[in-house]
Amino acid sequence: MKRTIAIILSVLFIFLAGCSYKGDTDNTNKQETEKVVVAKDIAKDFKLKDIEGKEIKLSDYKGKVIILNFFATWCPPCRAEFPGFIQMVDEYKNNTDVEFVFVNLGEDKDTVIKFLNERNYNIKPLLDLQTDVAALYGVTGIPTTVIIDKEFKIDTIHVGFMEKGDLKNHIENLK
Numbered sequence: 001m002k003r004t005i006a007i008i009l010s011v012l013f014i015f016l017a018g019c020s021y022k023g024d025t026d027n028t029n030k031q032e033t034e035k036v037v038v039a040k041d042i043a044k045d046f047k048l049k050d051i052e053g054k055e056i057k058l059s060d061y062k063g064k065v066i067i068l069n070f071f072a073t074w075c076p077p078c079r080a081e082f083p084g085f086i087q088m089v090d091e092y093k094n095n096t097d098v099e100f101v102f103v104n105l106g107e108d109k110d111t112v113i114k115f116l117n118e119r120n121y122n123i124k125p126l127l128d129l130q131t132d133v134a135a136l137y138g139v140t141g142i143p144t145t146v147i148i149d150k151e152f153k154i155d156t157i158h159v160g161f162m163e164k165g166d167l168k169n170h171i172e173n174l175k
Helices: 002-020 076-091 109-119 132-136 164-174
Strands: 047-049 055-057 065-071 098-105 126-128 144-148 154-159
Touching: 047 126, 065 076, 065 164, 076 098, 076 164, 098 132, 126 132, 144 164, 154 164
Parallel strands: 065 098, 098 126
Antiparallel strands: 047 055, 065 144, 144 154
């Protein structure tokens, strides 16, 4: 029993020491161990299936302004943001220079379809069931909107609710 407690305390100590490690704060000598996308990076390509089972590659939209939106149906800010985004989808539906790519995080197809049908949203989100693409883009909160320019470079990463007007301004500045 004493040995089990000692092992548990040792593991806890190692865990707490790792969490409190601040690392090197001098950026000149810092080695990058994990790369998260930031503005001006080239967008990271990925492949996911949409709610109809069709496989989509982000690079298929190269040469367009891409609005990449990560969301979940249970997320209140995502739900609040969606009506404005859907209005923008409708406004730009005939514009071949703009593409909206919605990525649902971790929810099954039926849940997503029910959410869309209840609100009459006519989009086909991609399903990131294991949240691998969200990790690739360093998504730490939702909604997250990544705006990618025509050269496939990340222009903006916006975490949290985005106003329709702000989204439109970003699109117009990149068209």
